Amino acid sequence: MNRPSKPAPIAGGALLALSLILGAIIGVRYGQASLGFVIGLGVGTALVLLIALVDWLRARR
Structure with a gap:
């Protein structure tokens, strides 16, 4: 049986x-x-957190 693959x-x-x-x-x-x-650190941290949130939401589907 194949498991459904998760997005990278x-x-x-x-x-x-x-x-x-x-x-x-x-x-x-x-x-x-x-x-x-x-x-720059603040902006970068906000971007990384946004990307982590999007990635987490993608993985939950």
């Missing part, structure tokens, strides 16, 4: 890394590298 999980780590780098770069442009890094 979605990875969000690249979005977190990209948001950290972009946040720091934008922060340097405005003279606030640390603040840009922290804002």
